[in-house]
Amino acid sequence: MRRRLSRREFLKVAGAGVAGAALLGTAGCGGQGDEGQEGGAESLEMWLFSEERAEWIRQVLQSEVWTSEHGDVEVNLRVFPYEQMHDRLQTALVSGRGAPDLADVEISRFSPFIRGDQVPFVPLNDRIGDEIDNVYTPAGTDPWTWEGQIYGLGNELNTCVLAYRQDIMEDAGIQTPFETWDQVIEAGREISTADRKMFAIHDEAFGDHYMMSQSAGTTYFDEQGNYIGDNELSIEAMQFLYDLVYEHEIADIAPVAGDDQWYPPNYRAAFRAERFVAVFGPPWHLAMLPLDVPDQSGLWTVQEFPQGVGEGIPTAQFGGTGQCITVQSEKPDLAWELIRACNLTTEGVLEDFKLRTVYPTYSPAYEDPALQEPSDYFADTRFGELYSSLAPQLVPFNQSPQWAEATETIIRDVITPVMQDRADAAEALRQVRSAIEGG
Amino acid sequence: MYREETQATQEHGAGKPPGERRPTAGWWRRNQRAYTPYLFLLPFFSIYCVFMLYPILDALRLSFFEAGGFGTPEFIGLGNYRQLLEDPRYLKALENTTIYTLASIFILSPIALILAVTIRSFVVPWATFKSFYRLTFFLPFITSLVVVALMFNVVFDPNYGLLNAFLTSIGLPQLGWLRSPDLALPSVIMVGIWTYVGINSLYFLAGLQNIPDELHEAAAVDGAGRVKTFFYVTLPLLKPVILFVVVQATIFSYQLFELPFLLTGGGPSDATLTLAIYLYETGFRQFDRGYASAIGYSMALIAIAIAATQLYLYRRLER
Numbered sequence: 001m002r003r004r005l006s007r008r009e010f011l012k013v014a015g016a017g018v019a020g021a022a023l024l025g026t027a028g029c030g031g032q033g034d035e036g037q038e039g040g041a042e043s044l045e046m047w048l049f050s051e052e053r054a055e056w057i058r059q060v061l062q063s064e065v066w067t068s069e070h071g072d073v074e075v076n077l078r079v080f081p082y083e084q085m086h087d088r089l090q091t092a093l094v095s096g097r098g099a100p101d102l103a104d105v106e107i108s109r110f111s112p113f114i115r116g117d118q119v120p121f122v123p124l125n126d127r128i129g130d131e132i133d134n135v136y137t138p139a140g141t142d143p144w145t146w147e148g149q150i151y152g153l154g155n156e157l158n159t160c161v162l163a164y165r166q167d168i169m170e171d172a173g174i175q176t177p178f179e180t181w182d183q184v185i186e187a188g189r190e191i192s193t194a195d196r197k198m199f200a201i202h203d204e205a206f207g208d209h210y211m212m213s214q215s216a217g218t219t220y221f222d223e224q225g226n227y228i229g230d231n232e233l234s235i236e237a238m239q240f241l242y243d244l245v246y247e248h249e250i251a252d253i254a255p256v257a258g259d260d261q262w263y264p265p266n267y268r269a270a271f272r273a274e275r276f277v278a279v280f281g282p283p284w285h286l287a288m289l290p291l292d293v294p295d296q297s298g299l300w301t302v303q304e305f306p307q308g309v310g311e312g313i314p315t316a317q318f319g320g321t322g323q324c325i326t327v328q329s330e331k332p333d334l335a336w337e338l339i340r341a342c343n344l345t346t347e348g349v350l351e352d353f354k355l356r357t358v359y360p361t362y363s364p365a366y367e368d369p370a371l372q373e374p375s376d377y378f379a380d381t382r383f384g385e386l387y388s389s390l391a392p393q394l395v396p397f398n399q400s401p402q403w404a405e406a407t408e409t410i411i412r413d414v415i416t417p418v419m420q421d422r423a424d425a426a427e428a429l430r431q432v433r434s435a436i437e438g439g
Numbered sequence: 440m441y442r443e444e445t446q447a448t449q450e451h452g453a454g455k456p457p458g459e460r461r462p463t464a465g466w467w468r469r470n471q472r473a474y475t476p477y478l479f480l481l482p483f484f485s486i487y488c489v490f491m492l493y494p495i496l497d498a499l500r501l502s503f504f505e506a507g508g509f510g511t512p513e514f515i516g517l518g519n520y521r522q523l524l525e526d527p528r529y530l531k532a533l534e535n536t537t538i539y540t541l542a543s544i545f546i547l548s549p550i551a552l553i554l555a556v557t558i559r560s561f562v563v564p565w566a567t568f569k570s571f572y573r574l575t576f577f578l579p580f581i582t583s584l585v586v587v588a589l590m591f592n593v594v595f596d597p598n599y600g601l602l603n604a605f606l607t608s609i610g611l612p613q614l615g616w617l618r619s620p621d622l623a624l625p626s627v628i629m630v631g632i633w634t635y636v637g638i639n640s641l642y643f644l645a646g647l648q649n650i651p652d653e654l655h656e657a658a659a660v661d662g663a664g665r666v667k668t669f670f671y672v673t674l675p676l677l678k679p680v681i682l683f684v685v686v687q688a689t690i691f692s693y694q695l696f697e698l699p700f701l702l703t704g705g706g707p708s709d710a711t712l713t714l715a716i717y718l719y720e721t722g723f724r725q726f727d728r729g730y731a732s733a734i735g736y737s738m739a740l741i742a743i744a745i746a747a748t749q750l751y752l753y754r755r756l757e758r
Contacts, residue, residue, distance in 0.1 A: 087723045094509060094728070112726035115508025203618070204707050257592045258617045258703040265594055401508065404724050416708045420619070 043074040044335055045100040046323075051083040052356055053104060053321065057342060061352040066348075073334065082106070093120040094324060101329035102338065105152055107143040107320045108198045111354060111403035114146040121151035122325040127336045128153070131344050140343070140361030142397035144322040146225075148154045152322030155352055157359045158282035159387045159394065162210050163289070164198075165277040166301040166379055176301070181240070181308035184278075188250025191277065194327040196428055200254035200276045201241050203419035204261040206407050211280060211318050212237035214395045216310025220407070227398035227436050229410060230429040233310040238425035240309050252276070268292040275363040280305065282318045282361055283383070301379040304390055315390040317397065359387045402436055409435050450604070480639035498732040506729035519733035531709050531733065532717040533741075535624055539713065540745075542628045543635075550632065553640030556669065559647050571643065576637030584634070588701030591630045592617070595702075617703050620710040625666075627699050627711050633668050634698070639684050646680030647673070682753045686746050693742040714738045 048054045054077045060066055061075055078100070080088060086109040091383060092099035093113075099120075105113070113120060121144075128135070128150060135141060136157055144152025162178070171175050176186040188198035202208050216233040228234075244251040252275070257264040263285065270276055271293050279286070289300060304314035323342065325335045342348045346368055349360035353371060365371060371384035399405070409432050417423035502519055504512035523529050558572050578586065595616035596603045603613040616626040650673060658668045674681075696715035699705060705712040705720070714734060722731030 083723075090723060109724075112724065113510060115726055116510025118509040120509050205711070253618075255596075255598050257596065258590060258706075259592055259701055261704070261706075266599055269599070322648055408720070412706065412708050416620070417708065420707065 005211040006214060011026055041072045041074055042331065042334060043076060044331060044338060045076045045078065046338070046398050047085055047089060047100045047103040047252055048077060048079050049104060049106065050321070051079050054079050056352045056355050056358075057338075059355060060338075060342050060348045063341075063347050065345045066338070070334070070337060075338065089326075093328065095327065096267050098178050099247065099326040099328040101323045101331055102323055102335040105144065105324050107154075107322070108404060108407065110144055110152070110322070110399065113151075113324075113407075114399065115401040119146065119149070121364060122329070122332050122335075123149040123151060124153060124325070124336070124339075125150050128344075134344070134363050135171075136363060136391040136394065137144050138394035138397050139317050139320055139391070141322075143251035143399055144324060146401075152162075152324040153339050154283070154320045154322040155343045155349055155358060155360050155362070156320045157361045157387055157391055158284065158317045158319045159359070159390045160280060160282050160305070160318055161286070161302045161307055161386065161390070162280045163278065163286055163300055163302045163378065165274075165296070165299055165300045167205060168277050173218075177303040178306045181306045184306055185244070185248045185250060188248060188278075192250045197250055197252045197273060197276055198278045199244055199251035200267065200279070201251045201419060202254045202256065202261065203416055204256065204411060206415055207262065207281070207318050207409050208236055208241055209234075209410070209415060210407075211316040212240055212309055214315050215305045215358045217308070217313055217395065218400055219395055220410070221398040221400040221403070223396075223398055225398065225402070227400070227406055227433055228403065229406065230426075230433050235426045235429055236310055238414065238418060238429060242422070242425055245419065246422060263288055265292075271296075283357070283387070284319060286378075287357060293299065294306060297377045298379060302381050302383075302386065304386070313393055313395060317394050317395055331420060361391075363388065363391075406432065406436050451656070497674060499733055501729050502732035502736050504729045506732075507725075507727045512729065515729075519730050520737070522730065523737055528709060528712065528717060529714075529737075532712045532714045535709075535711060536693055536695060536713045536715075538624060539628060539695055540630065540689055543631065543688040543692045544685055545638055546628070547632045548639060548681070548688060551636050551684070552643050552681075554636065554640040555643035555647055556673070559644060560665075573641065573697045576640050579634045580638040582634075584697040585701060587630065587634055588698065591626075591633075591702060595626055618707060623703055623707060623710040627702055630698055630702065631695075635688075639688070642680055642684050643677065646677045650676045678753070678756070682749065686749055689745050689749065690742045693738055693745075 032072060046057070048057075050261040057075070079085075085103070086106070089103050089105070090112060125148075128141075132141070135153075138155050139157045139159070141150045141152070144150060162184075163409060164176070166176065168191055169187060172187070172190045174190060175183075176187075178184045178187070184198070192198060197286075210220070213229070213234045216237045218228065218231055218233040218237075220227065220234075221228040223226050241251075245253065255266045255270050255275075256262065257266060267418060268288050271279075271289065272295075279289075286302070289296065305312075305316070307314075323339045325332050325339070329335050342352075343360075344362055346362070346365045349358075349362050349365045350368060350370060352358040353360065353365075359371065360366075366384050366388040371388075372382055373384070374382050413432055413435060414423075414425070414428040418425050418428055457558065498587070501512070503514060503516055505515045505518065506512035554572075554576065558569055593599075597603055597613055597615050597618060600616070602616060606613060614622060617623050627746050654672050655668055663671065694712045694715055698712055699711040700716050700719070703711045705716040715738070718731050718734040718738070721727050721734060
C-alpha cells in the first residue's frame, strides 16, 4: 500500500537534500586539492585554449623527460575556447581563487595581466637561469616579460619569411631569390592580372603592418612600454603596404570573413585558385599552404625578407603562446618542471615539432636532425636552418599594458581607413597616439 | 498513516497540559501557512541573490572605482560616468546601438505585423499553410546565433557570397557587405530582422487571434473596407501587443552582442560596435572593470528610461 508523504516528512527530505547539495557545493568550491585522485599523488591543473597544444603537452607527459621524475603526477588539462579561457583566467585571478596552477596565455591577451601594480603570475627569471642563453628571447620570453620580470615561456619561434610560387616566377623569367622589395614589386607587375595578384593585404588585422614595421626596424612600444608606433619607420611600413595595393597594384585586399580576420576558408580558397601567389608570414601562417593547398606541393619556395623598407631586417615575428604559472598555484616548482620539460628540453620541443611542425625557441634543439629535414612542399627548403639563422636578427618584442588597446586602435583607426578608404598613413598613425594616451 | 498520526500526536504534546507545549512548535503551527510559501521560494531567491543581485550591486560599487588590471581599486566617484560622456568609442557604440534599436522598432516590428496580418488574412486561406508559415518564421529564432552568423558570413562574402553573386548576375557591382564601414551596420540589421521577425510575428498573431471576429464583421456590415478595418479596428485593439513588442525590442536591442560580435567583431572601424561589445572589450580585453561597470549601468539606465517613456506615451494615448 502506498503511504502518503506528510508535509513534515517532505520538509525533512527537502531540507536534507538542500543541505546535502550545499555541502557538495561547498566541497566543490574548496579549490584544488594538493592530492591527486588516487594514492595521494601530486596533481597540477593547466588551462589551455587549443586542443593541439593540449595534445603536445599530453605527449610530453608520456615522454621520458617527464615520466623519469614526475610520472606519478596527475596533470589535469582543461581546454576552453580562446576568449573564454583568457576571460576565465582573468576573472579567477582577480577574484583570488579558482585559477589553475599554470595556463597558456596568447601573446595578444597578456597585456591585461600587467595592468595595475600586481602581476598575477610567478616570475620565472631565477628558474630559467642560464638557460636564457639557449632561448631566442624575442619569441620565447619577451612577449611575457614586463619590467624585467619574465612571466611566461613560449615555444613557438614565429620567424616570418617571404614565400612565393617559384614555378610562376620561373615561367615569367623572374630571377629569384629577391634581394630588394623593388624586385618583388617588379615581379608582381609582371605576373599580376585582373584575376591574379602577388599578395593579399589585410584591412582588418594589424599583422601585415606589424611584420613590416619590424622588418623596417621598429615595433609598437619602446622598452618602457610607451607607444612609438607613429615613428617614421612605422609610417614607411604602412605606406609600403598601401602602395602594394593602390600604387603598384600588385596586391588586393585579403578576402577574409567577419569571424576570422586573418585566414578564413575563403582566404585559403583564394590561394587554391591562384588568386595570390606570394605571402609573407610566420610558420603557422605558411602551414595553411600544405594543409589547404596540397596540390601546389613543390611549387612554393621561401626566402628571408628582402631589403628596402626601413632598416631592412630580414625577418619579423608574429604570434605566440606562453605558459605562465599563476600566483595562486601552491606547487609553482612542480608547475615550472612542466614548463621546463615542454620548452627547455629537446625531447619536449620535438614533440611539438612532430605534432604541429612548430619550430622551437629553444636553440639547442636545432642540432637534432629532425629539425633540419628539407620540406617537400617548399622546394626542399630546410626551415630549421633558415629559421635558426634568422632568429638572432629578430627585433626585441616590447610588451606594454596597452598592447591590446593599441593594436585594436591601429586596426580601427589606421589599417582599415588606410587600406579601405585610402586615408593618409602618417596622419592615421599619429592619431593613434592621442587615442591611446587619451584612453 | 496510523503510526504517523500517533507520533505526531505525541510530538505535539498529547497528554501534556497545553501550557507545557514547546513555544517554537506552537509558533510554527500558528504561522506555517504564512511562511511555507517563502520557504519554497527561498532556494530561488538564494541563487538569485548570490548570482544576480550581489554581482549587480557589486558592479554598481565598482563603477565608482578606477579598477584596471590587478591593482588595488581607487575610488574616483563619478569619474567613470563623466568619462563616458567624453569617450568617442562609447558615443559611437551608443549611436550604433540606437540605430539598431530604431530599426527594430520602425522596420522589424512593422514587417512582423504585416507578416502576421498576412498569415491571418485571406491571402493564406488554408490552416496547414498558416502552420507552415508560423513554423518557418519561428525557425530562425530557435537557430543558434553562431550558426546564423556563420551562414550570413557566407551569404555576405564579397567574392563568393550569395548576395554579391546575385548583384553580379544583374549587372551591379559587388559590395563589401560586412567589410565596408558604411554597409556593415545595415547588414547586421538585415540579419537581425531575418532572425527576430518570426518571433515578433507570433506575438502579433497571438494578439490578432484575441480580436473577436464579430468586430471585423460589424465593421464590414458598416461598409468599412479591409484597409479601414485594419486601421480603425485591428490596429487600436493591438495596442497592448504593439507596446509589448516595442518595449522588448528596445530592451533587447540595447543588449545586442552576439550577432555583431560573431559577424564583424564590432568592426570595421567600430561601424558595428555596440554598447555590449564595448562593455566586453573594456571589461575583458582591456580589463578595466570599473569603466566596464559604468558602461553596464549606463546601458541599463538607457533601456529603463526608454521603456518608461514608451509606457508613459502609451498611457497618454490610451486616454
